[in-house]
Amino acid sequence: MIDTIQIREAIPSDAEKLLNHLKKIAIETGFMTMGIEGPGKSIETETQEIEAIVASDVTVMLVALDKEEIIGIAEIHGTNRPKLRHIGDISISIAKDYWGMRLGTMMMEKLIEWANGPSSSLKRLELTVQARNERARRLYEKMGFNLEAIMPRGVKDEGMYLDVCLMSMMIGEI
Numbered sequence: 001m002i003d004t005i006q007i008r009e010a011i012p013s014d015a016e017k018l019l020n021h022l023k024k025i026a027i028e029t030g031f032m033t034m035g036i037e038g039p040g041k042s043i044e045t046e047t048q049e050i051e052a053i054v055a056s057d058v059t060v061m062l063v064a065l066d067k068e069e070i071i072g073i074a075e076i077h078g079t080n081r082p083k084l085r086h087i088g089d090i091s092i093s094i095a096k097d098y099w100g101m102r103l104g105t106m107m108m109e110k111l112i113e114w115a116n117g118p119s120s121s122l123k124r125l126e127l128t129v130q131a132r133n134e135r136a137r138r139l140y141e142k143m144g145f146n147l148e149a150i151m152p153r154g155v156k157d158e159g160m161y162l163d164v165c166l167m168s169m170m171i172g173e174i
């Protein structure tokens with residue numbers, strides 16, 4: 001991986017750069033659920049969300065920076081609803097110029113490490129990925145995620161209904 005890249009937890013002052021990254025990714029690849037409409041959030045809202053994430057035991061957000069620019073985001077997103085607060089939903093997006101440099105592998109390793117660590121109360125990680133997204137599917141399989149289901153018409157992109165895979169990984173004992 002390039003020496004100038006640093007991976008760390010997101011901080012509230014990352015909000016603007018983070019939204020810029022999401023806007024860029026949304027049009028760079030058809031693999032995200034977000035499209036040309038972008039994240040649709042203000043910097044203030046994003047700042048508040050990151051503040052809440054920093055204090056959370058069910059959610060973590062990592063950013064990858066090349067010098068000052070955010071070039072990757074990886075998140076485990078949980079909920080405080082009591083019946084669901086053991087489940088974390090994973091998402092990851094890396095700028096196209098940086099694909100294939102093992103950055104995805106490193107960010108996923110760090111998320112899974114966090115989920116298994118003392119700051120987390122998660123027992124299950126899950127994610128959805130388009131069946132046609134072979135790079136992401138291989139990454140998740142390599143990290144130990146299992147395919148649970150294929151959801152026909154799970155997403156619609158450019159007028160086409162596409163299969164979406166539901167994958168999961170259990171965390172610790174219950």
Ligand SMILES: CC(C)(COP(=O)(O)OP(=O)(O)OC[C@H]1O[C@@H](n2cnc3c(N)ncnc32)[C@H](O)[C@@H]1OP(=O)(O)O)[C@@H](O)C(=O)NCCC(=O)NCCS
Pocket residue numbers: 029031032092093094095098099100101102103104105106128129130133134135136138139142
């Ligand atoms: C999917 C994504 C996170 C992967 O990150 P990355 O940094 O490119 O991945 P890595 O370099 O760590 O490679 C991960 C694995 O992908 C697989 N892979 C790499 N290049 C590939 C290719 N051209 N075709 C198929 N699989 C490929 C390999 O198995 C690789 O692991 P290995 O090199 O140890 O065998 C990144 O490409 C991305 O953000 N894509 C756009 C958004 C997206 O698809 N997000 C996921 C939505 S669910």
